[in-house]
Amino acid sequence: MSKLKVAVYWAASCGGCDVAILDIHEKVLAVNEACEFFLWPIAMDFKYADVEALPDKHIDLTLFNGAIRNSENKHIAELLRRKSKVLVAFGSCAHTGGIPALANLYSKDQIFHRAYVESPSTVNPQGTLPQTATPVTEGELTIPTMFDHVYSLDQVVDVEYYVPGCPPNPERIWEVLFAVVSGATLPPPGSVIGAGERALCDSCGRKRTEDKRITGFNRVATTPLDPDICFLDQGLICLGPVTRDGCGQQCVKASNMPCRGCYGLPPGITDQGAKMIAAVASVIDAREPEDIRKIVATLPDQAGYYYRFSMSQSMLGRKKA
Ligand code: SF4
Ligand code: SF4
Secondary structure (H helix, E strand, C coil): CCCEEEEEEECECCCHHHHHHHCCCCHHHHHHHHEEEEECCCCCCCCHHHHHCCCCCCEEEEEEECEEEEHHHHHHHHHHHHHEEEEEEECHHHHHCCHHHHHHHCCHHHHHHHHHHHCCCCCCCCCCCCCCEEEECCEEEECCCEEEEEECHHHCCCCCEEECCCCCCHHHHHHHHHHHHCCCCCCCCCEECCCCCCEHHHHCCCECCCCCCECCCCCHHHCCCCCCECCHHHCCCCCHHHCECCCCCHHHHHCCCCCCCCCCCCCCCCCHHHHHHHHHHCCECCCCHHHHHHHHCCCCCHHHHHCCCCCCCCCCCCCCC
16 A cells, blocks of 8 residues: 655744644654655655646645744645645634734734844844845845735635644644545535644533622733632633633643643634633623723733734734724
């Protein structure tokens, strides 16, 4: 039997999704038996030219992690789209923008100024900023152009499947790889695979009190955390109501930490942050606008909490000027 032709790529991301593939431990030997890799920059030495030389649709499966942040990310997304039969948005950043998409709360100029001029550890009295092309004696040095906006993978190219998570749970990764390798019937294109079909709250064992209301938000760093009570009841933001299950409850159960929403939207929700704002509104113990404002003010960085992983896929997409 011929081996499955596979590519793995890392665009705007931290690399955790790549490492999560290796977290399937000894099963990686079975993957090696069943798959032939054509690109996997973190693990093997390939050149982009090797991929460009392949016939179109030569690669059976590409796991693409990372958001689209610059011209190189976009170029490789388009290249792998051409060369792949099945392209999977692998992990939160490719799926919904992830942490990199929080940059959409700022402009590119603001980010450059912060990173290269005003950050406390920077010494740059001339205010020099990165240039995409720099003439040198030998010719011209170029680097990718950073975009003003961070995109999810499907906002740039067509995608067959989505595997959510920051990073995806290794057990789920193995299930997806095994399904593809064994020729199992996959769900229709456009589906989320390697995850559940309901909200995390529906599988959470923590005790909830229906009429519990809060008069202020707490922070995990300064609050004793009860391992049995719903985090919202403890005044802590937990995105369980608006997050797809399937991660194995890695935060709420294994780590006694609120869910931050990395598995993305469950079915029936179109904007994770907007839905979470509605959920939070329902537990605030106030009726008058001024009282509501005071309670809301106890939670810094509202957008960062509610759209931590889904800014690219939000209705607004970014902070509007
Ligand atoms: S909000 Fe969080 S802690 Fe509460 S039930 Fe949902 S997942 Fe569990
Ligand atoms: S509990 Fe939430 S943030 Fe934590 S791994 Fe699961 S989906 Fe991601």
